[in-house]
Amino acid sequence: MKAxxxxxxxxxxxxxxxxxxxxxxxxxxxxxxxGQTGSVTDPxxxxxxxxxxxxxxxxxxSGGGELPPGGAFAHMKEDRSALADYTVYxxxxxxxxxxxxxxxxxxxxxxxxxxxxxxxxxxxxxxERGTEGYNLAxxxxxxxxxxxxxxxxxxxxxxxxxxxxxxxxxxxxxxDEIAWAKNRRGVFVLLLP
Numbered sequence: 001m002k003a004x005x006x007x008x009x010x011x012x013x014x015x016x017x018x019x020x021x022x023x024x025x026x027x028x029x030x031x032x033x034x035g036q037t038g039s040v041t042d043p044x045x046x047x048x049x050x051x052x053x054x055x056x057x058x059x060x061x062s063g064g065g066e067l068p069p070g071g072a073f074a075h076m077k078e079d080r081s082a083l084a085d086y087t088v089y090x091x092x093x094x095x096x097x098x099x100x101x102x103x104x105x106x107x108x109x110x111x112x113x114x115x116x117x118x119x120x121x122x123x124x125x126x127x128e129r130g131t132e133g134y135n136l137a138x139x140x141x142x143x144x145x146x147x148x149x150x151x152x153x154x155x156x157x158x159x160x161x162x163x164x165x166x167x168x169x170x171x172x173x174x175x176d177e178i179a180w181a182k183n184r185r186g187v188f189v190l191l192l193p
Contacts, residue, residue, distance in 0.1 A: 073119060073161045076191040083108055083120070083188035088146060090184045092127075095141035097149050105146065108188050109153035119159040119191040122146045127180035128167045139164030146186045161191065 086104040088097060097105065112120055124143030126135040143162040151157050172179035 073121065073191055076119060076193060078121070079190040079192055082190040083111065086188055088186040088188075089181065090142055090186070092180070092184065093130075093138070095138065095145045097145050102149070105149045106153055109150050109155050111190075112150070112155050112159065116159075117193045119161065120150070120155075121161040121163065121189040121191055122150075123187040123189065124162070124164040124166075125169065125171070125183055125185050125187065126167050127183040128170065128175065129180070130167070132166060135166035136164050139166045142184075142186050146188075 086108050088101040088104050090096070091098065108120065112118055122143045124139030124141070124146075126138050126142075128135075130138070140162075143164055147157070147160050147162050150160055167183070170179070170183045171185065172182040
């Protein structure tokens with residue numbers, strides 16, 4: 001009799017464990033790209049654009065100026081200063097582009113649409129709070145949210161490269177709310193042929 005009660009308790013415990021652990025929630029706030037699944041949690045997989053975790057973006061099209069597929073951005077020269085004034089800042093633990101930052105996105109789209117040979121790299125950053133993996137994933141969501149906003153503004157998805165740096169390369173190395181607000185950002189880097 002004791003063996004039957006013990007077996008029943010084990011079965012109930014196993015069923016509860018499977019129910020509690022087996023129900024994985026789908027993450028919210030992630031900007032999906034066609035044909036892609038998952039998010040970046042491994043630091044070695046933080047590269048999103050050409051051939052990375054989130055794909056090349058060639059499935060998301062709007063506007064002209066197609067760049068060649070496969071490593072198209074590798075030969076391009078970076079101009080970090082050209083779009084430095086259009087950095088987009090995010091709220092804590094958010095990848096939503098604030099309405100106050102929409103003007104920066106529209107300005108970058110206008111610059112890109114003036115010269116169809118240029119492309120852009122979007123770098124997603126976070127403040128130092130949170131784990132490395134979490135911050136890489138949040139940086140990814142921020143970069144992809146800005147990518148989505150540029151595509152909505154008429155920039156071809158094939159002209160946009162994205163990368164997440166998480167908490168690496170802080171804009172302000174201090175450890176207070178003022179510094180953290182500066183570090184929660186998306187940076188646009190102009191890519192020239």
